[in-house]
Structure formats: C-alpha cells, structure tokens
Amino acid sequence: MEQERLEAIRQVKYRYLRCVDTKLWDEIGDTFTEDATVDYGTKAYGKPLKMTGRDEIVEFFRTNLGPDILTVHAAGQPEITVEPGGETASGIWSFQDTVIATQFRVAVVGAAFYHDRYRLESDGRWRISHTGYRRTYEAMMSLDDLPSFKLIATLDADAAAS
Amino acid sequence: MEQERLEAIRQVKYRYLRCVDTKLWDEIGDTFTEDATVDYGTKAYGKPLKMTGRDEIVEFFRTNLGPDILTVHAAGQPEITVEPGGETASGIWSFQDTVIATQFRVAVVGAAFYHDRYRLESDGRWRISHTGYRRTYEAMMSLDDLPSFKLIATLDADAAAS
Amino acid sequence: MEQERLEAIRQVKYRYLRCVDTKLWDEIGDTFTEDATVDYGTKAYGKPLKMTGRDEIVEFFRTNLGPDILTVHAAGQPEITVEPGGETASGIWSFQDTVIATQFRVAVVGAAFYHDRYRLESDGRWRISHTGYRRTYEAMMSLDDLPSFKLIATLDADAAAS
Numbered sequence: 001m002e003q004e005r006l007e008a009i010r011q012v013k014y015r016y017l018r019c020v021d022t023k024l025w026d027e028i029g030d031t032f033t034e035d036a037t038v039d040y041g042t043k044a045y046g047k048p049l050k051m052t053g054r055d056e057i058v059e060f061f062r063t064n065l066g067p068d069i070l071t072v073h074a075a076g077q078p079e080i081t082v083e084p085g086g087e088t089a090s091g092i093w094s095f096q097d098t099v100i101a102t103q104f105r106v107a108v109v110g111a112a113f114y115h116d117r118y119r120l121e122s123d124g125r126w127r128i129s130h131t132g133y134r135r136t137y138e139a140m141m142s143l144d145d146l147p148s149f150k151l152i153a154t155l156d157a158d159a160a161a162s
Numbered sequence: 163m164e165q166e167r168l169e170a171i172r173q174v175k176y177r178y179l180r181c182v183d184t185k186l187w188d189e190i191g192d193t194f195t196e197d198a199t200v201d202y203g204t205k206a207y208g209k210p211l212k213m214t215g216r217d218e219i220v221e222f223f224r225t226n227l228g229p230d231i232l233t234v235h236a237a238g239q240p241e242i243t244v245e246p247g248g249e250t251a252s253g254i255w256s257f258q259d260t261v262i263a264t265q266f267r268v269a270v271v272g273a274a275f276y277h278d279r280y281r282l283e284s285d286g287r288w289r290i291s292h293t294g295y296r297r298t299y300e301a302m303m304s305l306d307d308l309p310s311f312k313l314i315a316t317l318d319a320d321a322a323a324s
Numbered sequence: 325m326e327q328e329r330l331e332a333i334r335q336v337k338y339r340y341l342r343c344v345d346t347k348l349w350d351e352i353g354d355t356f357t358e359d360a361t362v363d364y365g366t367k368a369y370g371k372p373l374k375m376t377g378r379d380e381i382v383e384f385f386r387t388n389l390g391p392d393i394l395t396v397h398a399a400g401q402p403e404i405t406v407e408p409g410g411e412t413a414s415g416i417w418s419f420q421d422t423v424i425a426t427q428f429r430v431a432v433v434g435a436a437f438y439h440d441r442y443r444l445e446s447d448g449r450w451r452i453s454h455t456g457y458r459r460t461y462e463a464m465m466s467l468d469d470l471p472s473f474k475l476i477a478t479l480d481a482d483a484a485a486s
Binding site (some may be wrong): 164165166167172175176177179180184232233234236237238260262269307308310311312313314315316317318 | 326327330362390396400401402403416418432434435437459460461462463465466468469470
C-alpha cells in the first residue's frame with residue numbers, strides 16, 4: 001500500500017518532467033492541483049520565478065519554452081514522505097537541468113534539489129501542489145566558446161507527443 | 163505484486179544500461195528477447211539505427227563500442243505500464259547520453275525519451291522486446307575547443323566486469 | 325516486504341548523496357555504519373581515496389568540500405540484492421558527478437558505477453557499510469577554456485539545510 005502510494009507520487013513527477021521537455025502544454029496542467037504554487041528559484045531570468053495557480057504555470061511554460069528552447073529537466077533520488085492521513089506528501093528530489101537557447105547560442109546548466117508538495121485529489125490522483133528548488137549551482141555560457149558545437153538532432157514535438 | 167513486476171522490469175533496463183557502458187557484450191544479449199528490435203534514432207552515425215534480433219544488436223555494440231569509445235547512458239523517471247494479461251509492458255524513460263571518442267577527440271552529448279516494450283518470458287524473466295528513443299537534442303563537438311580537457315580516468319573493462 | 329526493504333536501502337543512499345552536495349556534514353555520518361569503508365577511486369586527488377570508519381569519512385568531506393567547491397553527485401539505476409538473512413545487501417548504481425572548484429576555475433566531470441554494501445543495524449535502519457566506484461571516465465578542464473562561462477547561482481548551504 002505504502003509502495004503503491006510512493007509510486008503514484010513519483011509517476012506524477014515523471015509525467016510533469018516529460019511534459020516540460022517535450023512541450024506537452026495541453027497535458028502538463030493535469031500534473032498540478034488547481035491552486036498549485038511554484039518557486040523555481042532560477043536566476044537565468046534575472047529574478048526568482050514564483051507563480052500561483054495551474055493556469056499561470058501552464059501559461060508560463062507555453063510562453064517561455066518555445067520550439068527554439070531545448071530543455072532537459074532530469075530528477076531522481078526521490079525522498080518522499082506521506083503525511084498522516086495519507087492525502088498529502090512532501091518530496092525532495094535531486095535535479096539537473098540543461099537549457100539550450102538555440103537562437104541566441106546560449107546554454108544554461110545547473111543542479112538543484114526540488115522541495116515539492118503533493119496532494120491526493122478526489123478523483124483518486126496525486127498532483128503537485130507545490131514545487132520549488134534550491135540551487136546547488138547554475139551556470140550560463142555562450143556556445144560561441146565552442147566553435148565546433150553543432151546540434152545534430154532537436155526535439156520533434158509532434159513525434160514526441162505521439 | 164504490481165510493485166514486484168515494475169521492479170523486475172526496471173532491473174532489466176538497469177542491467178542493459180550498465181552492460182552498454184561497461185562493455186559486457188557476453189552479458190548484454192540476455193537483456194533482450196531473441197526477436198527484439200531497436201530504433202536508436204541517433205544521428206551521430208549519419209542515419210537512424212534500426213536493428214532486428216538479439217544477435218544483430220549485440221554485434222552492433224561489440225563492433226561499434228570498442229575500448230576507445232567511452233559511453234554514459236543514464237536513464238531514469240520510468241513510466242511503466244503493464245498490459246492486461248501481465249506478460250507484456252511498455253515503458254517511457256528520460257535519458258541522457260555522453261559519448262567520448264577518445265581517438266578522434268570528439269564528444270557527443272544528448273537527451274531523449276526511450277519508448278520501450280518488455281515481455282515476460284517462459285523462464286520467468288522480463289526482457290526488452292523493443293527499445294527506441296526520440297531525441298530532445300543531440301550535439302557533437304570537438305575536444306579541440308577545450309585545450310585543457312584531459313581524461314584522468316577511463317574504463318578498465320576487466321575491473322568493471324569483475 | 326521485499327519492496328519496503330529495497331526502498332529503505334535506496335533512501336539511505338539518496339540521503340547520503342544529498343548530504344554531500346548540500347554539505348550537511350553533521351547529518352551525513354548517520355548514513356554510514358561506524359565501521360564503514362570507502363574507496364572512491366577518483367584520480368582527481370592524484371591517488372585513490374580509501375578510508376575506514378565513519379569519523380574519517382566525515383572528516384574527509386568536511387575538510388575537502390568547503391564552500392568554494394560545488395559538487396553534484398547523481399546516482400540512479402539501483403541494482404540492489406538483499407542477502408540471505410535479510411540484514412545485509414549489496415548494490416550497484418550508475419553515477420555521474422560534476423565538481424566545480426570555483427577559486428581555481430577548474431571543473432571535473434565523470435561517470436562511474438558504485439559498488440556498495442549495506443547493513444541493517446539494531447535500531448532498524450539500513451546504513452552504508454561500504455561504498456566505492458569504478459570509473460567509466462573522469463575528465464578535468466580549466467574554465468579558462470570557456471571565457472563566457474559564468475556561475476549565476478551557487479549553493480546557499482544554510483538555505484539548503486533548512
């Protein structure tokens with residue numbers, strides 16, 4: 001029972017991460033509770049990113065992660081604690097991300113630990129009610145420093161979604 | 163029961179990935195069904211890599227991933243669905259790879275999502291019946307862009323196998 | 325039962341890795357048995373790192389991983405075997421690490437497979453009794469090769485610990 005619950009919570013996180021990197025904006029909203037909050041803490045945008053509500057979160061992704069922005073968000077090492085009552089949980093995840101802004105030839109790489117909260121909703125599904133992270137490091141560089149760097153494959157969003 | 167099944171499927175994938183990176187070509191065949199198909203979709207070889215049958219797959223690894231090719235194939239975030247009947251399953255995995263061709267001083271890095279199929283065989287073991295991925299990105303570069311880059315350890319295949 | 329045991333073993337490894345990267349030296353000792361041994365096998369220090377006993381291990385971390393050393397230790401793909409009797413276990417993990425020595429503008433990146441041993445102690449908790457790895461590769465480079473490389477976030481140890 002406990003293992004099933006942990007697995008269900010991991011699954012919503014995995015789906016969230018896959019939706020981000022394959023740009024499934026119509027599907028990603030369902031991984032969040034309607035009142036979800038996020039605090040991404042990245043400095044790449046010049047300020048911390050705090051958002052409230054599923055709609056604002058999805059709109060952020062749709063606006064900022066267009067086809068020229070390739071992303072990898074990889075999380076593992078889940079330390080999940082289901083709280084008394086069995087309907088809320090918290091989770092810590094190790095995380096590494098790579099963002100390639102192809103038009104600007106800029107790459108951002110980094111690592112962090114996610115500190116999430118999850119809620120079991122009335123339809124029997126766990127969703128993310130809060131997600132945020134604290135950076136281990138984040139670095140930015142121009143691909144002009146690597147003259148031979150050449151993208152030989154990029155996301156085919158239609159193929160990824162099918 | 164369900165959790166045991168998921169764990170058994172994850173284990174065959176982990177073994178496959180470890181066999182690739184530590185070059186255990188005598189052992190890797192057992193992670194595939196005899197009729198397994200692969201579709202690696204990498205462009206690094208100039209064309210998609212499609213293969214059929216355990217023997218062809220193992221021969222590909224043995225021929226192409228010699229001691230001068232260092233590889234890291236890291237997969238996580240498994241979204242596995244066991245199908246009705248309990249003897250076949252599908253799985254999606256997040257994936258990142260690094261390949262260093264030491265003789266040519268070339269590095270290939272990338273990310274993808276694996277879309278696998280698994281089958282429970284009559285000896286009670288799950289094997290990979292199909293594996294393939296869709297790229298998030300793949301990039302190639304010459305290590306000549308990083309004059310200070312120096313390998314300070316490489317795979318000792320004998321030690322890795324022991 | 326078996327799944328609970330595997331999960332408990334994974335949890336101590338995840339906590340160990342998080343303690344390393346967020347520099348929780350007061351907490352990391354509890355992830356090791358008092359007689360634990362380590363054999364990190366990295367060449368970055370010029371020689372293999374072998375240590376015996378929780379105190380020596382914790383002291384090594386405290387001395388060598390100060391605030392100017394940013395680290396990412398990411399492990400996954402756990403292949404854990406609980407031994408007959410149920411009180412000891414072995415585990416193989418895929419592993420990638422990044423170390424940025426900010427003062428020296430040096431980065432070390434690599435991959436390995438951990439070969440660990442675990443023991444269930446009388447307080448009912450699993451701890452690491454041995455950890456070591458065999459390198460797939462390890463490389464060192466100066467960040468001077470990447471003039472545009474700029475750290476835009478670094479670990480805030482106090483925040484990470486809270």
